[in-house]
Amino acid sequence: MTVREDAGAVEPRKRKRVTIADIAERAGVTSGAVSFAVNGKRGVSDATRARILDVANELHWRPSHAAQTLMGKNAETIGLVLSRPEEVIGEEIFFAKFIAGVQSVLSQRGYSLQLQMAADIASEISIHENWIADGRVDGVLVLDPRVDDPRVRALAGLEYPTIVVGGEVETETVRSVHVDNGGSMRLIVEHLFALGHRRIAYVTGDQSFWHIQQRMDAFAEFCIDNGVWGHTLAGNFDPAIAKDATKRLLASPEPPTALVYDSEVMAIAGMSTLAELGVAVPADVSLVSWEDSTTCQVLHPTLTALNRDAVTLGKIAAAEMLQLLAHEPVEQPPVEAAIVQRESTAPPR
Amino acid sequence: MTVREDAGAVEPRKRKRVTIADIAERAGVTSGAVSFAVNGKRGVSDATRARILDVANELHWRPSHAAQTLMGKNAETIGLVLSRPEEVIGEEIFFAKFIAGVQSVLSQRGYSLQLQMAADIASEISIHENWIADGRVDGVLVLDPRVDDPRVRALAGLEYPTIVVGGEVETETVRSVHVDNGGSMRLIVEHLFALGHRRIAYVTGDQSFWHIQQRMDAFAEFCIDNGVWGHTLAGNFDPAIAKDATKRLLASPEPPTALVYDSEVMAIAGMSTLAELGVAVPADVSLVSWEDSTTCQVLHPTLTALNRDAVTLGKIAAAEMLQLLAHEPVEQPPVEAAIVQRESTAPPR
DNA sequence: CTGAAAGCGCTTACAG
């Protein structure tokens, strides 16, 4: 990138920075003494410490972050790379909620979040490597783990503090936020089963994600064990695909009496498709969204949804990271999930 | 924060870093020569430059970000503070879309985004000040400007590169992404007027925002000039308040025949309230959402919405910032907005 | 074109 120095200068004003040398001079001590004083370390008498601190405040001194980093101080920043397509990030409210949760815990502790979007897993890994090499982040959060995820392998190899959200890996430097996807799926299917449904369809998100595979397994197992006929159809989080899937399912000679969608956007797309087809919810078919939101509460009919609270998930992930960095035992609270029963589910005809 | 050194160490492995001194030694030159070589500056012959570069690659050298920052190099990072309540950020899809747009432009140019949430405007300002003092960011993006916004005043006073999204300030260091809120509001009201509506209500977002005030002004002016009766009701982006506002409006002896909501979440809340009241959309009342989304497209009826594409807005903001930092003339392309007509608007009874 | 050296702002052994 070429910086043209000729054009109108917008360089932040180069106010000469106040350094510990300035303080040292004013206080009549050495810069080393200032360092001890401001860092609360022994090496200066209480009287001089107080005097130094006064001067520092008077001069509005702030430590140079760059110099401290050069001396090996932590960046106090956590990295998060989002590697889903731009459209998905812009539609799925999950990301905004998750980030909000992460932020709220981080900023309480003075940490900040470094965020970047990546086109694919490979570039996500290289972003992580750059951050690590630059010392820009103290640790990273990994979302949407896959089976034997290459990012987690790379990060574990670098022995870099990592929290895998919805993963299962546990090493010295890598911890996971455990999310019971199978249990949540059972919650949903049991709810439908209890209502009397025996033909259930599941429209999935991206099947290469580990958490989606867990859901699929739990779905299949429950159906088999309980004599329920279950269809599983790939959806990929795309509402257009969810619409097609819904049409195909209802055109079947043996249509399902209940539909489960892997995301709110997909569930809404499915509901709208049913309306177009003249299929009544819940009279003709019941519908469940995996992911709750205000929208689910205000739609008509309101949507029965699995509420797992992405904000809390973000908070847990951030808290685990902070504990990992502080060498504290990492508490891994269960991620609560509950089915919120609303109007879109009822006994089948 | 206490760091306990006793527990299991999760410090990133302290691999001794490869420095320019290492390269210098291997290549038989001074570290100054290495610096010239790797930075493409004159001062070394082509032959030595090539040799040095070879050694650098061989040793997998990467410049120390901290050292470079200490020498005054840019952080290549842009800051963004979100100071709306956590719930709003977690519900309004605007933020995720805007951030996605910002990211896509920034990451193409090797810049990253520093994100933080703040409880209020005052702490937003202090976050900015910290970032600036730490040299963590080269410039900042400001969202939701208010009239005579204190953040913008502070940033302008610091002469720090700033892009105000939806603002109007233009100084040497502060530029704005101009958003024609009044024009967009006219688009909406003209659409309703053309359909024959003469009693229109507008449920607003947070009225302390400059862009909301612009919308309100344009709404009032259009109504007055065209003999339309217009109600304006404060909504504050809260769906519960939007519901109450909707109920109050429809309970009026002179209920409006069309409703305009300042956000998608509010519009959906409004629509659901209408359904509860047994008011048909669009037969009894028309409805417009300021903010388009997939959800608007799949609801039943589909929602007529103002589409202003928050992703593009983010891209424009990021592009302006990069131009400002590069001392290039800042292009300020108009932010396109269009009304997408769907099923929720029709002529009144 | 090249080399030796000072400096960015801090921290931390190491002697007194």
Next chain:
DNA sequence: CTGAAAGCGCTTACAG
């Protein structure tokens, strides 16, 4: 308890 000095990894005048 205190002071003088080296060092973190780079950049950049300043002499040759």
